[in-house]
Amino acid sequence: MDLSAVDYKALADFRHAIRSFLAFSEGKASEMGLTPQQHQALLAIRASQNGEATIGYVAERLLLKPHSASELVARLESISLLKRKPSEVDGRQYNLTLSAKAERILRELSATHREELRRLRPMLSEVLKQL
């Protein structure tokens, strides 16, 4: 306990940094016709080990309820950014794979995001150090 003005400022600055990053991200995703959630779902799937992504996995990584992830995936499938294939080991599950178009979009988004994070990194480190 016992918080100083510096602590409040660091916490507020950290929030501002996160919001900046998310605003940047939302803008970039939007340019590619994606919502932030759609972008992050694609990223989570892409970053998973070869084709082992399921709807439940998306829910887990995005901290959503499974049925919310189900809706999100349905929207992505409806705009042809991913395909759901019934799992061969568990009839309840679907394996998710990105379409070529989604791969392309995500590659571009990831490149700009990596740059932006590199740009924000010093500021983030500094703020975290304050705590």
Next chain:
Amino acid sequence: MDLSAVDYKALADFRHAIRSFLAFSEGKASEMGLTPQQHQALLAIRASQNGEATIGYVAERLLLKPHSASELVARLESISLLKRKPSEVDGRQYNLTLSAKAERILRELSATHREELRRLRPMLSEVLKQL
């Protein structure tokens, strides 16, 4: 350009870390009867230099449109967490000050958030280093 599996994983992990922090934060704020936005508005105001916070300032720090900040502040005032006093230098502005209750709530929230960020710090540093 040219992204590796490591890059995608780092980006995905960074998202997951942010989401974890925000989920933690939302839970704590909720325990105190606040929405995340209300919590962050209080924090931004508290962290500002003595009483110089205005609605526009909240908008700026939370990256909201001014009229959205206006709504947010109105909700906070309606539950007695802050007071709006007409600015003495500019008749269009309001100066915002936290109520004693808000001060108490924010102090507790800030303490737990500082702890959580200290806990997440190593992970965040590690992920940022990967990029």
Next chain:
DNA sequence: GCCATTATATCGTATTACGATATTTATCAA
């Protein structure tokens, strides 16, 4: 004093995650 700008407010709308609930498949105990 006029006009553009700034600060704040109001209202209707769109988005989206959720709760409640349902369906299908898997698992495990007896």
Next chain:
DNA sequence: TTGATAAATATCGTAATACGATATAATGGC
């Protein structure tokens, strides 16, 4: 094997909230 429970995904109505469009009032440059 059967039966019960749990897990994975889906559907639908709802609530929350930031936004766009628009408005009002105050400021400041000229």
